[in-house]
Every structure is written in C-alpha cells, then in structure tokens.
Amino acid sequence: MTVLPYKDQNKGKKEQVANMFDNISPRYDLLNHLLSLGIDVLWRKKAIRLLRKRQPRPDHILDVATGTGDFALEALSLKPRKITGIDISAGMLEVGRQKMLKRGLADKIEMKQADSENLPFEDNMFDAVIVAFGVRNFEDLKKGLKEMNRVMKPGAAVAILEFSRPRSFPFQQIYNFYFQQVLPRVGRLISKDSSAYTYLPESVQAFPDGRDFLKILEETGYKNTAWKPLTFGISAIYLASK
Numbered sequence: 001m002t003v004l005p006y007k008d009q010n011k012g013k014k015e016q017v018a019n020m021f022d023n024i025s026p027r028y029d030l031l032n033h034l035l036s037l038g039i040d041v042l043w044r045k046k047a048i049r050l051l052r053k054r055q056p057r058p059d060h061i062l063d064v065a066t067g068t069g070d071f072a073l074e075a076l077s078l079k080p081r082k083i084t085g086i087d088i089s090a091g092m093l094e095v096g097r098q099k100m101l102k103r104g105l106a107d108k109i110e111m112k113q114a115d116s117e118n119l120p121f122e123d124n125m126f127d128a129v130i131v132a133f134g135v136r137n138f139e140d141l142k143k144g145l146k147e148m149n150r151v152m153k154p155g156a157a158v159a160i161l162e163f164s165r166p167r168s169f170p171f172q173q174i175y176n177f178y179f180q181q182v183l184p185r186v187g188r189l190i191s192k193d194s195s196a197y198t199y200l201p202e203s204v205q206a207f208p209d210g211r212d213f214l215k216i217l218e219e220t221g222y223k224n225t226a227w228k229p230l231t232f233g234i235s236a237i238y239l240a241s242k
C-alpha cells in the first residue's frame, strides 16, 4: 500500500511529496539535526566512508533526492571533480543553492530540479550515485532504482542511506515511542506542516529494509549488494555496484 503524506488529497505520491518538502524546506535542516540529535550527520559520513572503499576517487557523483544538499556536501571528502544533486522539490533545492553559494561551492555542486524516476542524463555517466533518505519517498521505487543504475558507469557504485526498523528489545520499544509519539508532535510544531512528520514514521514502517531491500536492488540490476545497519537498526546503508 502506498503511504501518502496528505491523505485528504487526490494527488499522486510524487506531487504530494514535492509539496510536502516545499512546505518544510525552510525548517528541514533544523528539524533533521534536532530530531535525530545530530546523528544524521554521522550516518551520512559513515555512508561516504563505506562508498570510498568501493570507489576511492569518483570523478562525477550524482546525489539523488539531494534536498538541501547535505549528502552532497559530505561526498566532497571523496574529492570529486563535480557533484550533481537532483530533487523534485524546488523549495528544498533553493535552500540548498543558497547553502552552496554561501560556502563558495556553487560551481562544484550543481543543484538541478529533476525526477529520480526519469533522470535527464545519458546512460553510463556517473562514477558513483548516492541517495540519503530519498528512496523511501519515490512513487515507483523500482523505476527510480533502475534509472539510477542506467546513469551509472559499468563498475560504478551506489550508496543508499535510509531509515530501517530496530527489531530488538528495548530499542524497538523506545524507537516506536519516539518515532510515533514525540517526533510527529515536535515536527508539526516546528515545521507547521500537519502531516510531514506523521508521514515519516508511517513511510518507514511500510518500506522494505535489510535483506528485503537488497533483493529489490538485485531485481533492479545491481551486483555485489551489501548492507550495514546503523544505531541499533534505526538506519541502514546499502551498497551495490553496476
């Protein structure tokens, strides 16, 4: 079943997701770091460290669902010539562009409006593809993953960071309480969007994780798949090659 941000609307998931991120874009970075107690930063760093083992010096990196560009910024440590970030939300991209301008990185990190399920790039273009907290929001997950695969060079690597679900006692119970009771309330208060932080736990609950996600990666054309759970299984890093 597709989990939608706004249940009272007739629009499809893609349009609703874009609207939701447009709405929360001014507060997205603040909420990310606040609600994760800053751990999201460490998760992105770890994902890039693991990617480096497969792809030590990627020349051109594609950051899918780049949002405000935080994963692209972490990927700078791989010393690429260029990073292209794409996202469907104009609002998130605008916050990201301002961030890159302020840091003098506008030439290095390009922020472009595009849909992961229909990427405006030729086949075999990128040395590495990265996605943080993006794939769960795709309207058609397999289509998005196949598109990413299409634009990767043969042998290129992908690193996907996404929420998963802790399953051991007592982390599962603490996590459920926090994710279902605390996070939606704080999120609503600060973002002023009534649904975004209810959609977050609901979409995580419905999303395949661990081996189930690796299976989907294999079905969509990836090889050498591996995953690493993070922080008691709250998140996971998935790695694969073309």
Ligand SMILES: C[S@@+](CC[C@H](N)C(=O)[O-])C[C@H]1O[C@@H](n2cnc3c(N)ncnc32)[C@H](O)[C@@H]1O
Binding pocket: 014, 017, 018, 021, 032, 064, 065, 066, 067, 068, 069, 070, 071, 086, 087, 088, 089, 092, 114, 115, 116, 117, 131, 132, 133, 134, 137, 138, 139
């Ligand atoms: C939770 S944010 C993650 C942003 C960033 N990667 C980070 O680590 O903070 C998810 C992003 O996915 C984008 N997104 C969702 N579906 C997309 C699609 N089909 N194509 C491109 N971006 C998409 C949203 O607009 C949003 O900016």
